[in-house]
Every structure is written in C-alpha cells, then in structure tokens.
Amino acid sequence: MRQEVTEEEAKCFARWDWEEQLPSPQELVPLSQALIAPDLALAFGIPSSSATSASFSSAVLPEDYILVAHHDASDLYASGGGGEDDPEPPRTLKRPRLVWTPQLHKRFVDAVAHLGIANAVPKTIMQIMGVEGLTRENVASHLQKYRLYLKRVKMQGLAAASPSPSASPHPFLARAAPADPFLPYMPAAMLQQQYHHHKNPDPTQQHYYHQNQLFLNRPAQGQPVARPAAAMGPGMVFVPAQTTKPAQSAPLVNDSEWNRKGEEDDAANGVARKRELTLFPTG
DNA sequence: ATCCCAATAT
DNA sequence: CATATTGGGA
Numbered sequence: 336m337r338q339e340v341t342e343e344e345a346k347c348f349a350r351w352d353w354e355e356q357l358p359s360p361q362e363l364v365p366l367s368q369a370l371i372a373p374d375l376a377l378a379f380g381i382p383s384s385s386a387t388s389a390s391f392s393s394a395v396l397p398e399d400y401i402l403v404a405h406h407d408a409s410d411l412y413a414s415g416g417g418g419e420d421d422p423e424p425p426r427t428l429k430r431p432r433l434v435w436t437p438q439l440h441k442r443f444v445d446a447v448a449h450l451g452i453a454n455a456v457p458k459t460i461m462q463i464m465g466v467e468g469l470t471r472e473n474v475a476s477h478l479q480k481y482r483l484y485l486k487r488v489k490m491q492g493l494a495a496a497s498p499s500p501s502a503s504p505h506p507f508l509a510r511a512a513p514a515d516p517f518l519p520y521m522p523a524a525m526l527q528q529q530y531h532h533h534k535n536p537d538p539t540q541q542h543y544y545h546q547n548q549l550f551l552n553r554p555a556q557g558q559p560v561a562r563p564a565a566a567m568g569p570g571m572v573f574v575p576a577q578t579t580k581p582a583q584s585a586p587l588v589n590d591s592e593w594n595r596k597g598e599e600d601d602a603a604n605g606v607a608r609k610r611e612l613t614l615f616p617t618g
Numbered sequence: 619a620t621c622c623c624a625a626t627a628t
Numbered sequence: 629c630a631t632a633t634t635g636g637g638a
Contacts, residue, residue, distance in 0.1 A: 480630090
C-alpha cells in the first residue's frame with residue numbers, strides 16, 4: 336500500500352478531478368447554441384486544452400463552471416468574406432457571463448483563504464483557482480462583492496458580540512463557533528489571522544485540487560502535520576502523512592441553506608431576525 | 619501594470 | 629437580479 340502522493344499524482348488529480356465531476360447534462364444550463372467554436376476559442380485566447388472538437392462543449396469547462404449562452408450571434412461575426420451560412424471567426428464576440436456556482440465560489444473562498452489578506456488580489460486568486468477561462472475581471476468583480484459581504488458579516492458579528500452572550504448568542508456566530516473547517520461559506524477573513532502564509536514565496540505552486548477541494552502539498556518526508564481543525568480555514572486540508580485520501584469532502588452548503596437553518600434556529604430560540612444574511616445582498 | 623471602490627450598465 | 633464594465637484615484 337503506497338501512501339505517498341507524488342507530485343505527478345498531484346498534477347494528475349488536478350487534471351482529472353474536475354473532469355470526473357463534470358455536471359450531468361441535466362445540471363447544465365441548456366444552451367441554445369454553441370458558445371464558441373474551438374477555432375474561435377483559440378483566436379480569443381480562451382484555452383481549450385486538449386479538448387477535441389467532439390468533446391469541446393463539455394470537456395473544456397471545469398466541473399463547477401457553467402456558462403450561460405448569449406443569444407444573437409448576428410453582430411458577433413465580423414462578416415469576413417460574406418459567407419453567412421458558415422460561421423466565420425467573430426471579432427467582437429463577448430464572453431458569456433460567468434455563473435458563480437457554489438462549487439466555483441468555494442474555489443474562490445478557498446483560494447482567498449489560502450492566500451491570506453495580503454496576497455488575495457484578483458490576479459493571484461485567479462491563478463490559485465486554476466479555472467480555465469476565468470478572467471481577472473471575473474475574479475475582481477466577485478472579490479469586490481465578497482469584501483462587502485465580509486464587512487457586513489464582521490459588523491453584524493461585532494454588534495451581536497456584546498449584549499447578553501449567555502442568553503441568546505447571535506445565530507450566525509453561534510453556528511460559526513463550532514469551527515467546522517469545511518463550511519464553504521465561512522468568511523475566510525475571520526479565520527485568516529491563523530494562517531501562516533506570509534512566508535510562502537509562491538503560493539500558487541504549493542497546492543492542488545482534488546474533488547473540488549484545495550489541498551496543500553504534503554509536507555516534507557516523515558514530518559507529520561498537526562491538523563487542528565479549529566485553526567484551519569474553510570476547505571483547507573493538509574494531506575495527512577498516512578493516507579493519500581483526504582478525510583472527507585465538504586458537504587455542499589449554499590447560503591440559502593445556511594440562512595434557512597439560521598431562521599430555524601432563530602425561530603426555535605425566539606430570536607427575531609431582521610434580515611436574511613445573504614452572501615451578496617442587494618438591498 | 620494592477621488594484622481598489624463606487625457607480626452604473628446590462 | 630447577478631455579473632460586467634467603467635472611471636478615477638492609488
């Protein structure tokens with residue numbers, strides 16, 4: 336029984352892990368038309384990896400990545416030579432909007448947690464996430480909202496910290512306290528102070544994904560890693576020295592679910608909750 | 619060049 | 629409504 340995870344294997348995981356978890360056809364947003372032809376993807380610098388033309392529509396996309404089709408390809412084509420029946424390379428094709436699925440968001444949160452506040456900038460986050468086709472702008476936009484979300488969480492946590500902690504602790508904090516390191520939506524910033532990432536010269540080279548979970552590379556030989564769950568952030572797992580497999584993959588939790596449970600708790604505790612704590616609130 | 623943030627657009 | 633884009637300052 337071999338227990339090591341070699342670098343080769345790690346790379347291998349990173350590759351097939353998402354292919355294995357490609358969404359079933361039913362899970363995919365139905366596309367009325369092809370998103371982009373393989374040759375066009377090339378022209379636009381959209382990495383198509385090893386995808387053949389046959390598998391291009393699915394294999395090109397990571398498992399947690401759903402693209403929503405745009406409609407109306409009419410003005411997307413530069414009408415090169417007048418041949419209209421046979422789509423020629425568009426020059427002004429717009430990228431489809433990115434949908435931040437829970438899986439994709441989890442990658443994002445894990446990446447931010449991995450990097451720490453100082454290094455968590457769009458470009459680096461994008462690199463850590465390692466999702467083909469993901470742009471810096473995608474990440475920047477998401478990060479902007481995510482920071483607002485964290486700010487709100489902190490404010491709410493602070494406000495609820497003082498009054499009668501014994502009587503009725505704030506739902507969010509109460510449920511955050513048990514330190515489940517796998518809750519995908521736990522605000523990373525609240526845990527980040529406990530990370531030691533500042534010395535890592537190149538954090539992007541020290542990780543890989545397996546089953547949509549971010550792993551740090553196994554530490555040096557014969558150097559078992561303490562795994563204090565409470566001290567680790569969401570989705571952060573050290574590969575234990577004794578096994579090649581991570582203990583458990585995180586249960587999927589979205590904020591609707593999170594909030595629904597929160598409301599249940601509130602109801603049970605007679606707490607009147609003013610507003611849902613949504614991930615990215617609008618009003 | 620990249621980041622950041624608010625406002626605005628789609 | 630969620631995400632994209634823009635604009636101006638650092």
